[in-house]
Amino acid sequence: MSTPRLLEIRQGVLSKNDRLAAELRQRFHAAGVFVVNLLSSPGAGKTRLLEETLRRMGTDLRVAALVGDLATDNDALRLARSGAPVRQIQTGDMCHLEAHLVEQHLDGWNLDDLDVLFIENVGNLVCPTGYDLGEAARAVLLSVTEGEDKPLKYPGAFVSADCVVITKMDLAEAVEFDQRAAEANIASVHPGVPIVYTSARTGAGLDAWMEWLEHHRCSSHR
């Protein structure tokens, strides 16, 4: 008679991605590049916010972006208008970015020539959360049109955020956005996380967003 036996392993399922992300983080740090991973649902305004961010930041700093998308390169084309180097990562049917995709798409870029790199993740609030990309900071976007309870529905994403960016504030009144409820829900899943309110269309709040980025960029080099 055979006996079932147990082989103990205790290894993270995503440990391969984690290892690669740790290597990337070291490379970014050594080259002095501040890397921000942008997460949100589809249509929350990542590309629009990034367009404005690249344009404003590009006057003082050397900025680039990697843009994850399932199929098209529309976002990359939009972002390239800012003049910053932009590369599209087409994921095919994959709903998130992984560290190896980031690494592949850095090929040919000299990191020493960059100050800031934005990684626009695939629009999705679930799948990307567990995948470290070697970023120094993670910003999660929530548009006013999505509903104030989104943080409660997708706590995993908001828990992992270093900053929550509320977008499309110019539509807040039209969609009866309840700012106090949104704030309470964000604080419920991630007490103390900074929140910035922005409208890429009117420019409102973008200064606060740029300040947050600059503050974290400086502290990440220490």
Added chain:
Amino acid sequence: MHELSIAHSLIELATQAAAQAGVTRVTAVHLRLGVLAGVVKDALLFGFEIASVGTILEGARLEIEDLPLRIHCTACDTVVTLPDIQHFRCPYCGTPGNRIMSGRELELSALEYDDTVADSAGESYVNSATP
């Protein structure tokens, strides 16, 4: 839906570990899954079944141990288990907390195999009953 890609990572990891230990057929895969890991259990079970076909894990059971969310409460200075993942505050004193101690796990904890097909690789018996 990233469970299929997680199933592939799990199978890759398990296959490597089994090969290193000289295990040629796995009967069960034990996974520790935190409630905040963002993984839908049914989708993972389904993905595992499909993705394991043709590997040494084909036909193996995927045993999932669910792990609750635990945070450190600064006021009570202790680790507390939260009843849900929507309210990050101590269930005893109400103090908000964001220091997560567990709940994000996605870990391959062990493989079960039959020792009629493997030689001397096992570390421990599943139960202490005499064979």
